[in-house]
Amino acid sequence: MTADRDWAEVAAGPPVTVRAPATSANLGPGFDSLGLALTLYDDVEVAVTSGGLAIEVDGEGAEVAGRGERHLIVQVLRRAFGLLDELAGTDLGQPPGLRLRCANRIPHSRGLGSSSAAIVAGIVAARHLHPAGAALDDAAALRLATEIEGHPDNVAPCLAGGLTIAWTGGTGPRSVRLEPRIGQVTAFVPERRLATEQARGLLPGTVPHGDAAANAGRAALLIAALAEGLGTDVLLDATEDRLHQDYRAPAMPESAELVARLRGKGVPAVISGAGPTVLVFTSSARVDSMSAEVGNGWHIHPLNVAPHGARVQHDRSGARP
Numbered sequence: 001m002t003a004d005r006d007w008a009e010v011a012a013g014p015p016v017t018v019r020a021p022a023t024s025a026n027l028g029p030g031f032d033s034l035g036l037a038l039t040l041y042d043d044v045e046v047a048v049t050s051g052g053l054a055i056e057v058d059g060e061g062a063e064v065a066g067r068g069e070r071h072l073i074v075q076v077l078r079r080a081f082g083l084l085d086e087l088a089g090t091d092l093g094q095p096p097g098l099r100l101r102c103a104n105r106i107p108h109s110r111g112l113g114s115s116s117a118a119i120v121a122g123i124v125a126a127r128h129l130h131p132a133g134a135a136l137d138d139a140a141a142l143r144l145a146t147e148i149e150g151h152p153d154n155v156a157p158c159l160a161g162g163l164t165i166a167w168t169g170g171t172g173p174r175s176v177r178l179e180p181r182i183g184q185v186t187a188f189v190p191e192r193r194l195a196t197e198q199a200r201g202l203l204p205g206t207v208p209h210g211d212a213a214a215n216a217g218r219a220a221l222l223i224a225a226l227a228e229g230l231g232t233d234v235l236l237d238a239t240e241d242r243l244h245q246d247y248r249a250p251a252m253p254e255s256a257e258l259v260a261r262l263r264g265k266g267v268p269a270v271i272s273g274a275g276p277t278v279l280v281f282t283s284s285a286r287v288d289s290m291s292a293e294v295g296n297g298w299h300i301h302p303l304n305v306a307p308h309g310a311r312v313q314h315d316r317s318g319a320r321p
């Protein structure tokens with residue numbers, strides 16, 4: 001099948017800008033399954049050009065700009081363009097050139113889903129730019145993003161917004177989106193980075209049956225607490241974890257200590273994703289009083305749940321939404 005446009009025509013058109021939200025995965029007991037989209041965003045502009053590869057990065061992780069073909073978003077664009085040709089039966093191949101402009105606000109390797117935002121932004125941009133982009137539907141986008149990221153819990157809310165429960169079934173990764181009834185959450189972000197790969201390496205191969213059973217019950221309770229807007233006392237119990245946080249504590253002792261301290265005072269606090277950011281479910285009034293107590297060394301981000309997943313921002317072409 002031939003596409004209705006070729007890369008030269010795409011290059012003559014406008015670039016696409018995608019806004020992708022930060023995400024917090026696990027939320028305590030929901031390891032590799034639960035995720036929340038947050039109102040902290042990366043913006044990625046992608047243009048097809050007549051040749052070469054140019055990458056500009058402003059903000060977080062500016063050092064990744066020099067990676068050329070190894071830049072995560074470039075790799076994702078290439079994978080998505082290849083998959084689109086396969087799915088649509090077209091043979092466009094790779095575009096002659098690409099230009100990326102990244103405005104990064106999500107801190108890297110802190111547990112706020114920066115890699116998922118980059119992956120999802122790349123997929124949404126590729127779907128918009130490729131003339132047969134509609135062939136990559138939402139289910140295929142989730143499958144591709146999960147394949148690249150390795151687990152679905154950050155990419156699902158980054159694609160869908162809100163609160164998501166993600167799992168891998170017989171047909172691959174899937175997710176369900178819920179509208180959480182919670183107000184503000186606050187991210188306490190330390191300077192120290194922790195790569196997800198390193199944090200995953202600290203997990204044991206097996207866990208005691210009692211711990212697995214406790215987490216299953218708490219994860220179920222957490223969904224009810226978030227969906228129904230249940231009170232802080234329920235949320236405190238519902239965010240208890242026994243499957244990952246303690247095993248990872250040696251790699252982020254300050255974060256583990258902060259979570260324990262806040263929980264000891266009745267505040268529902270968890271490690272965000274693979275850490276070391278601490279995510280707190282609480283009102284803004286409480287955060288103000290907590291901030292003084294938490295001390296220096298933490299960047300404090302009061303955030304809301306992002307209602308939408310990654311979306312195209314400026315579409316001057318009037319083409320696909």
Ligand SMILES: Nc1ncnc2c1ncn2[C@@H]1O[C@H](COP(=O)(O)OP(=O)(O)OP(=O)(O)O)[C@@H](O)[C@H]1O
Nearest residue numbers: 072108109110111112113114115118195196273274
């Ligand atoms: N906007 C981006 N552009 C290019 N590469 C990125 C971008 N964001 C993240 N990355 C890559 O992903 C790495 C961080 O991914 P990692 O999985 O370790 O942490 P995270 O996604 O921030 O946290 P978590 O998965 O725990 O929520 C960075 O070091 C960088 O290589």
Ligand SMILES: N[C@@H](CCO)C(=O)O
Nearest residue numbers: 025031032196273274
């Ligand atoms: N569920 C993942 C989230 C981080 O990407 C983990 O905790 O390793």
